[in-house]
Amino acid sequence: MEDPLYSEVWADPALSPRDRSIATVAAVVALYRPEELPAQLRRAVDNGVTRAELGALITQIAFYAGFPAAISASAIAARTLPD
Numbered sequence: 001m002e003d004p005l006y007s008e009v010w011a012d013p014a015l016s017p018r019d020r021s022i023a024t025v026a027a028v029v030a031l032y033r034p035e036e037l038p039a040q041l042r043r044a045v046d047n048g049v050t051r052a053e054l055g056a057l058i059t060q061i062a063f064y065a066g067f068p069a070a071i072s073a074s075a076i077a078a079r080t081l082p083d
Contacts, residue, residue, distance in 0.1 A: 017047040022057060025049075029058060029073040030065035037073060038080040051081050 010020060021044035028036050044054060054077060062070030 018044075018049055021047040021049050022053075025054065025057060026061055029061045029069055032065075032069045032072070034072055034076055037076045041077055041080045045081065051077075051083075054081070 010017065015023070021040070025037070025040050025044050028040050041054060045051070049057075055074075058070050058073045058077065061073070
């Protein structure tokens with residue numbers, strides 16, 4: 001199988017695509033992967049996560065992963081998902 005991430009992991013019905021996006025954005029922010037964050041933010045919106053929810057998620061992660069990672073994620077989110 002060439003792409004097990006999307007054909008198996010994301011297709012697993014145990015979590016909805018929306019829930020998977022929330023978990024993925026949280027992990028990408030916490031692990032400070034700024035190059036991956038724009039694509040995951042767009043995917044999250046496509047999967048039904050609102051911009052307000054993403055903002056709250058980034059704030060939540062700040063207390064666990066650190067404020068520098070969250071501040072960077074907020075700036076990336078603002079550029080990626082303008083109002």
